Amino acid sequence: DAGITQSPRYKITETGRQVTLMCHQTWSHSYMFWYRQDLGHGLRLIYYSAAADITDKGEVPDGYVVSRSKTENFPLTLESATRSQTSVYFCASSDTGGGLYEQYFGPGTRLTVT
């Protein structure tokens, strides 16, 4: 299906485990983003990517790793999950970089770290 998808939609893991959240978009958008949204709060940018093999830190990158070997995929890895990383994670993509912020968001992954 066309669009932006995330998997898994729900994940429960234990403290200290490595977890990878997947994001896939079919538009060939250049930019991709990872945000986290904690209960009752706005979104905070974790990492973003301007193109394949180009990534950069956002507001809250500590404890996360990203890669982008292909334009359509942008996985987010929690190297050693902590309870503070319990959150809803949204992936987004955008085809513009010149002052335009029309980002398309995925459905989110709800992650619980026990």
Add this chain to the structure above:
Amino acid sequence: LAKTTQPISMDSYEGQEVNITCSHNNIATNDYITWYQQFPSQGPRFIIQGYKTKVTNEVASLFIPADRKSSTLSLPRVSLSDTAVYYCLVGGSMDTGRRALTFGSGTRLQVQP
């Protein structure tokens, strides 16, 4: 970084016009103003974007005064389905840095029948 300030919540009734104002006193010359809508358990959805004066699309209007230190999202004749959180986002080109991609806490709009 252009910090934004929005009301935490607003209430309205079906059929009324709703205006949500966002303050961004230190907006930069190359910054655009963008509004998103978010329903529970969903990702945000782009509503409208502007640079100055007025922009209108099929769902909303965006009013930006000459000094650009604030902006107002106008939703005409709201319905129950407009109940959501609305975010004001201010930022420029991606090249100006990741710090511009800040959503803030948004305005929670509750529409009553």
